[in-house]
Amino acid sequence: KQDMDVCLVGRHGAGKTSLVNTLVHGPYSFSEDMIPTVGFNMKAFTKGKFRVRLWDVGGQARFRSMWERYCRGVSVIVFVVDAADLYAIHAATLELHSLLVCKSLQGIPLLVLGNKNDLPGALSQQELTSVMELSSLSKREVYCYSISCKNHSNIDVVIQFFLNHPKFIIQ
Ligand SMILES: Nc1nc2c(ncn2[C@@H]2O[C@H](COP(=O)(O)OP(=O)(O)OP(=O)(O)O)[C@@H](O)[C@H]2O)c(=O)[nH]1
Ligand SMILES: [Mg+2]
Numbered sequence: 309k310q311d312m313d314v315c316l317v318g319r320h321g322a323g324k325t326s327l328v329n330t331l332v333h334g335p336y337s338f339s340e341d342m343i344p345t346v347g348f349n350m351k352a353f354t355k356g357k358f359r360v361r362l363w364d365v366g367g368q369a370r371f372r373s374m375w376e377r378y379c380r381g382v383s384v385i386v387f388v389v390d391a392a393d394l395y396a397i398h399a400a401t402l403e404l405h406s407l408l409v410c411k412s413l414q415g416i417p418l419l420v421l422g423n424k425n426d427l428p429g430a431l432s433q434q435e436l437t438s439v440m441e442l443s444s445l446s447k448r449e450v451y452c453y454s455i456s457c458k459n460h461s462n463i464d465v466v467i468q469f470f471l472n473h474p475k476f477i478i479q
Contacts, residue, residue: 309359312474317375317407318388319400320344320367323423326457327388328364331467335460344368348378360470372403380412384419384473386466389440391422391430391454401440408445417449417473421466426456449473 316324325345329337332351345366352361365371365378379385387407389400404420407413422436431439433454442450451469455462 309354310357310474311359311361312384312470313361313363313382314384314386314470315363315365315375315379315382316386316388317365317372317379318367318386319390319396319403320369321393322367322388322390322396322400323457324364324367324386324388325349327386327421327423327455327463327466328362330457330460330463331360331362335463338458338460345371347371348374355467355471358471358474375407376410376412379407379410379416382416383475384417384470385413386419386421388421388423389436390424391436392424392427394431397431397436397439404440405445408448415448418445418451419466419469420450420452422452422454424456424458425454425461426459430454 328351332353348365350363352359363378365375387404390396424430433452437452453462453465
C-alpha cells in the first residue's frame with residue numbers, strides 16, 4: 309500500500325473526529341455524543357492502493373498552536389468548519405489565514421469542508437468560499453465542499469479528493 313498523510317484542523321466542535329470516524333468506520337459510526345480531542349489522534353483507512361493516514365488535531369484554543377506542526381509535509385490539509393455556526397466561521401477564517409502564512413505549509417493543497425450541511429442555515433459551498441475569503445489564498449490548490457457526517461453527504465467526494473492528491477511535491 310502507498311501511504312499518504314492528511315491533517316484535519318479547525319475549531320473545536322466542527323466535526324473533525326466525526327469525519328475521521330465516518331471515513332474509517334463508515335456512515336453508522338456517527339454519534340451526537342463526542343468527546344473533544346485532547347492533543348491528537350491518528351486513524352487510517354485503505355482505499356485501492358492507498359492507505360490514508362488521518363491526523364486529527366484538537367481544535368480547542370490550547371491545541372491550535374500544534375496545527376502547523378501536524379500539517380507539515382502532509383499531502384492535503386483539511387480545514388473543517390461548522391457551516392451552521394456563523395460566529396465560529398468568522399473566527400475560523402482568521403485562524404485559517406494565519407495558519408497558511410506559515411512558510412512550512414507553502415503550496416500544500418487545502419480542502420475546506422463546511423460540515424453539518426444537514427442543519428438549517430448551514431452556509432453553502434459558494435457562501436463559505438466568499439465568507440472565508442478562499443479566493444485570496446493563492447499559490448496552492450484550494451477546494452471547498454459542503455458535507456454532513458451525520459447524513460453521510462459528500463463523503464465520497466472527500467475520499468476521491470484524497471486519492472487524487474497522493475503526494476504533495478515541493479516545487
Ligand atoms: N448535525 C450535525 N452534527 C455533527 C456533524 N458532524 C459532527 N457533528 C456534531 O458536532 C459535535 C462535535 O463533533 P466532533 O467530531 O467531536 O468535533 P471536533 O472537530 O473533533 O472537535 P474537537 O475534537 O474539540 O476539536 C458532536 O456533537 C457531533 O455529533 C454533522 O454533520 N451534522
Ligand atoms: Mg475531535
